[in-house]
Amino acid sequence: MALDEIKIGGLGASRRRVEDNRFIRGKGNYVDDVVLPGMLHMEILRSPLAHARIKSIDTSAAYAIPGVRMVMTGEMMAARNLAWMPTLSYDTQAVLATDKVRFQGQEVAAVIADDPYIAKDGCEAIIVDYEPLDPIVNPEQAVAADAPLIRDDKVNQNDNVVFDWEVGDREGTDRAFAEADVVSKIKLHYPRSHPSPIESCGSIADFDRSTSKLTVYMTSQAPHIVRAAVAMVAELPEHMIRIIAPDLGGGFGNKVPVYPGYVISILASILLERPVKWIEDKTGNLISTGFGRDVYLDGELALRNDGKILGVRMNTVSDHGAFFADAQPSKFKIGLLHSAFACYDIPTAYLTNRGVYTNKSPGGVAYRCSFRVTEAMFFQERMVQAAADELGMDQAEFRRVNLVKDDDFPKRTPFGFLTDSGQYEKCLQLGLDAIGYDDFLKQKEEAKKKGRLLGIGISTMTEPLGAGNSREYDILGIKMFDSAELRVHMTGKAILRTGAKTQGQGHETTWAQIVAHELGIPAEDIVVEEGDTDTAPFGMGTYASRSTPVAGAAVSMVSRKIRAKARKIAAHLLEVSDEDIEWELGRFYVRGAHDRGVTIQECAMAAYSNVPDGLEPGLENNAYYDPPNLTWPFACYIATVEVDPQTGVWDVLRLVAVDDCGVRINPMIVEGQIMGGLTEAYAMANMQFITFDEDGNCVGSNYMDYLLPTAWETPGFELHEVVTPCPHHPIGAKGIGECATVGGPAAFVNAVMDAVKDTGVRNIDMPLLPDRVYEALQTGQDVSGAPPVRNR
Amino acid sequence: MTSLFEEVPTSVDADVPTTRVELKLNGETRAAQIEPRLLLAHLIRNGFQLTGTHTGCDTTNCGACTVLFDGQPVKSCTMFAVQANGHEVTTVEGMATASELHPVQEGFKDEHGLQCGFCTPGMMLSAKALLDENPNPTEDEVRWALSGNLCRCTGYQNIVKAVLWAAEKMRQDGSAGDEA
Ligand code: FES
Ligand code: FES
Numbered sequence: 012m013a014l015d016e017i018k019i020g021g022l023g024a025s026r027r028r029v030e031d032n033r034f035i036r037g038k039g040n041y042v043d044d045v046v047l048p049g050m051l052h053m054e055i056l057r058s059p060l061a062h063a064r065i066k067s068i069d070t071s072a073a074y075a076i077p078g079v080r081m082v083m084t085g086e087m088m089a090a091r092n093l094a095w096m097p098t099l100s101y102d103t104q105a106v107l108a109t110d111k112v113r114f115q116g117q118e119v120a121a122v123i124a125d126d127p128y129i130a131k132d133g134c135e136a137i138i139v140d141y142e143p144l145d146p147i148v149n150p151e152q153a154v155a156a157d158a159p160l161i162r163d164d165k166v167n168q169n170d171n172v173v174f175d176w177e178v179g180d181r182e183g184t185d186r187a188f189a190e191a192d193v194v195s196k197i198k199l200h201y202p203r204s205h206p207s208p209i210e211s212c213g214s215i216a217d218f219d220r221s222t223s224k225l226t227v228y229m230t231s232q233a234p235h236i237v238r239a240a241v242a243m244v245a246e247l248p249e250h251m252i253r254i255i256a257p258d259l260g261g262g263f264g265n266k267v268p269v270y271p272g273y274v275i276s277i278l279a280s281i282l283l284e285r286p287v288k289w290i291e292d293k294t295g296n297l298i299s300t301g302f303g304r305d306v307y308l309d310g311e312l313a314l315r316n317d318g319k320i321l322g323v324r325m326n327t328v329s330d331h332g333a334f335f336a337d338a339q340p341s342k343f344k345i346g347l348l349h350s351a352f353a354c355y356d357i358p359t360a361y362l363t364n365r366g367v368y369t370n371k372s373p374g375g376v377a378y379r380c381s382f383r384v385t386e387a388m389f390f391q392e393r394m395v396q397a398a399a400d401e402l403g404m405d406q407a408e409f410r411r412v413n414l415v416k417d418d419d420f421p422k423r424t425p426f427g428f429l430t431d432s433g434q435y436e437k438c439l440q441l442g443l444d445a446i447g448y449d450d451f452l453k454q455k456e457e458a459k460k461k462g463r464l465l466g467i468g469i470s471t472m473t474e475p476l477g478a479g480n481s482r483e484y485d486i487l488g489i490k491m492f493d494s495a496e497l498r499v500h501m502t503g504k505a506i507l508r509t510g511a512k513t514q515g516q517g518h519e520t521t522w523a524q525i526v527a528h529e530l531g532i533p534a535e536d537i538v539v540e541e542g543d544t545d546t547a548p549f550g551m552g553t554y555a556s557r558s559t560p561v562a563g564a565a566v567s568m569v570s571r572k573i574r575a576k577a578r579k580i581a582a583h584l585l586e587v588s589d590e591d592i593e594w595e596l597g598r599f600y601v602r603g604a605h606d607r608g609v610t611i612q613e614c615a616m617a618a619y620s621n622v623p624d625g626l627e628p629g630l631e632n633n634a635y636y637d638p639p640n641l642t643w644p645f646a647c648y649i650a651t652v653e654v655d656p657q658t659g660v661w662d663v664l665r666l667v668a669v670d671d672c673g674v675r676i677n678p679m680i681v682e683g684q685i686m687g688g689l690t691e692a693y694a695m696a697n698m699q700f701i702t703f704d705e706d707g708n709c710v711g712s713n714y715m716d717y718l719l720p721t722a723w724e725t726p727g728f729e730l731h732e733v734v735t736p737c738p739h740h741p742i743g744a745k746g747i748g749e750c751a752t753v754g755g756p757a758a759f760v761n762a763v764m765d766a767v768k769d770t771g772v773r774n775i776d777m778p779l780l781p782d783r784v785y786e787a788l789q790t791g792q793d794v795s796g797a798p799p800v801r802n803r
Numbered sequence: 804m805t806s807l808f809e810e811v812p813t814s815v816d817a818d819v820p821t822t823r824v825e826l827k828l829n830g831e832t833r834a835a836q837i838e839p840r841l842l843l844a845h846l847i848r849n850g851f852q853l854t855g856t857h858t859g860c861d862t863t864n865c866g867a868c869t870v871l872f873d874g875q876p877v878k879s880c881t882m883f884a885v886q887a888n889g890h891e892v893t894t895v896e897g898m899a900t901a902s903e904l905h906p907v908q909e910g911f912k913d914e915h916g917l918q919c920g921f922c923t924p925g926m927m928l929s930a931k932a933l934l935d936e937n938p939n940p941t942e943d944e945v946r947w948a949l950s951g952n953l954c955r956c957t958g959y960q961n962i963v964k965a966v967l968w969a970a971e972k973m974r975q976d977g978s979a980g981d982e983a
Pocket of ligand 1: 857858859860861862863864865866867868869878879880881
């Protein structure tokens with residue numbers, strides 16, 4: 012009999028997570044939990060100034076402290092050609108500063124000592140003589156003619172512009188605007204934010220002189236990329252480098268780049284021939300590692316009176332901080348910002364982007380998003396609401412007019428991506444019904460009579476998740492495919508390894524479910540391992556919601572290869588030819604004789620004990636999967652809020668989420684991802700941002716200033732689903748981990764803006780802090796969140 | 804603890820005084836000779852090698868380091884180890900017995916109350932402290948009791964469900980309110 016797929020933990024089972032067994036017992040193994048014999052501890056000294064020349068560094072007092080083993084400076088790194096390292100975006104980044112510091116928190120020196128307390132003492136004893144320079148935190152000021160040059164280390168760099176980039180059809184778009192009945196305009200800033208996993212970054216480098224092998228435990232979402240980068244930067248042979256990413260306490264894009272701390276700990280271990288552990292403190296993490304967002308938009312929509320969007324124009328400026336260290340596909344300077352408006356049927360669009368250096372930390376990582384898609388969708392949905400208001404049209408109706416219709420697929424987006432599937436109107440309608448749209452509008456009117464401010468905000472979007480295909484997507488030239496390796500043992504149990512790296516997404520649970528679906532081996536019989544470059548097949552890691560679209564597809568494909576071989580074994584065991592064999596979950600049988608069959612487990616045993624002539628023994632294989640396209644999940648988020656006119660505080664009344672991520676492997680985990688994402692969306696709309704004062708001091712360098720929502724503030728979420736399978740993914744799944752973070756913020760902001768619409772205010776920049784909302788209500792003016800311009 | 808051999812670091816500054824601390828850790832009496840500036844979190848993690856107590860922020864904000872101190876949840880990153888002298892400390896490793904998980908642990912697994920697992924030990928101990936005092940909390944009471952613990956992954960909704968699940972189970976088992 013065919014197996015019951017849900018019972019064996021296959022596709023669609025809300026299987027409880029296997030990784031939880033260790034986490035709930037406190038038996039997770041995070042980098043800071045790893046202890047190696049003879050291990051030393053490293054601490055980094057960071058710059059207190061945002062822009063300054065280093066005149067001298069005196070390390071003698073640090074060396075005088077008992078237990079201090081070594082103090083490392085930029086000079087020492089430079090002597091080994093390691094003072095600078097390449098970034099993931101073809102720029103360079105200082106490992107330890109030699110000439111200048113360019114942002115507050117930049118790495119200046121490192122102390123290696125017997126314990127972390129002594130290492131910290133050592134840092135405090137170092138005397139650095141700085142000559143302060145003018146810092147710039149505002150990108151507009153950074154490109155002014157008289158701005159001090161931040162990157163004077165680069166030849167041919169005469170200003171603070173990183174790049175100018177454009178995409179789309181400029182002339183076609185100009186024509187659309189010339190023909191428009193109405194042009195709606197809006198200026199927005201998506202503030203700088205930080206992914207801030209609760210676990211900061213860290214590494215333990217362990218160089219063994221006797222074998223020349225370097226082993227590094229590291230908080231990395233992409234250990235294979237790190238291995239390649241270390242091989243190139245440190246000029247070590249790649250086969251002698253082993254990167255192990257053990258359990259990660261969250262990542263959200265923050266743990267994709269290679270940070271100076273990793274590199275310094277590696278060199279320290281090589282020089283001292285001892286394991287060296289570096290665990291970054293929270294402030295170090297917040298002020299120096301990969302941030303997200305920080306993009307300015309000047310956006311315009313060309314509209315027809317009936318609501319049809321004729322064209323899109325987006326002029327954007329992105330602030331990259333002191334080094335251009337975005338983690339993104341190399342072909343696109345500003346990630347997939349041009350995925351904006353993918354869910355709308357719009358004939359033409361044009362986007363420009365200017366990247367700017369400022370005296371801020373470098374980064375621009377894909378913070379829980381597929382490379383700048385979060386900014387794209389936020390801009391899109393804010394522009395859409397502004398346009399609907401401009402036309403005096405209902406915001407739901409305006410979307411209905413412009414959404415791509417179900418039978419229009421495959422459909423080119425305004426910037427040329429190819430979307431392939433979706434039921435956009437159905438999702439929108441489901442959301443509107445769930446929130447009780449018409450009733451709420453009535454309630455809102457009633458409340459207004461009593462001086463209460465209610466608002467409703469919608470955000471609909473499809474986003475490109477799961478890079479590659481590898482024709483278009485690579486990082487530093489390495490193609491963005493992914494991999495899986497499956498070994499089925501004699502007794503039908505199995506081990507699966509992939510090139511992805513879970514950080515809480517539950518791969519140990521869900522990958523086994525895919526194998527169970529393909530082979531009928533119960534999920535509990537399959538162990539999943541990731542993160543060790545010596546054992547895992549080469550893959551590009553986990554970010555940009557690429558695990559299920561790419562590595563998950565590879566898991567399917569490798570399982571199918573195993574099944575194909577098992578079929579040959581089954582034919583041998585059943586003494587019929589291959590063509591006479593039929594498959595049902597977990598079992599091959601003879602066509603026309605259902606009771607004559609062998610299970611996958613019997614085939615596994617035979618693979619090691621009774622193989623037919625001419626067939627290799629064993630039942631192992633691997634698959635490298637290069638997806639034909641991205642996956643395009645769709646989401647509709649609707650928020651209702653009440654704004655207190657006395658204080659500017661706003662509360663979420665309800666949040667309805669409709670997500671279509673195709674086939675759901677584990678619905679429980681999918682919903683967990685959505686709720687986590689919605690919380691980050693709420694955080695960004697409400698409180699979470701990193702800004703700077705005019706001296707370049709980071710405001711948001713700890714959890715007292717960088718506000719993350721707790722269980723108390725976080726609203727409840729109501730989740731709904733629509734399933735439109737992905738046409739090209741082997742099991743029809745699409746990415747989901749990031750949809751809510753990407754699409755969510757606009758729902759909250761649109762709701763607040765709807766509530767205050769009568770005052771004439773058209774925009775308040777995120778986060779919508781009470782004082783900003785209050786100011787807008789008092790003045791009737793828009794409120795900008797751009798960082799200050801320094802008086803010079 | 805006795806051992807035949809203990810290496811003493813040669814680099815130790817002779818002027819740095821050390822002091823003895825003795826506490827009841829997960830029901831067992833443990834003692835150590837420590838520098839007075841050692842934080843409780845580090846005594847637990849590095850000294851006694853119970854690495855289930857995590858440190859996320861070192862500034863009393865994230866709650867990943869939460870342990871029970873004489874039954875009360877405290878952030879062990881902001882206490883000196885010497886302050887624990889003569890007290891009882893419970894960490895995540897002390898929640899389950901050899902054969903049985905604590906209902907809070909079961910609830911977290913059953914309701915998908917964790918993702919990366921980093922906040923989980925602290926979160927579960929805060930939850931346990933709540934249920935030890937209030938066997939039948941409302942959703943708001945749960946949210947308030949956990950508001951000193953940050954989670955970046957889950958969005959809290961399932962954590963709240965997990966705690967309510969555990970409360971229900973403990974009431975049924977009659978274990979509610981017992982000091983474990
Ligand atoms: S580590 Fe103690 S509260 Fe964050
Ligand atoms: S589960 Fe990751 S921080 Fe809570």
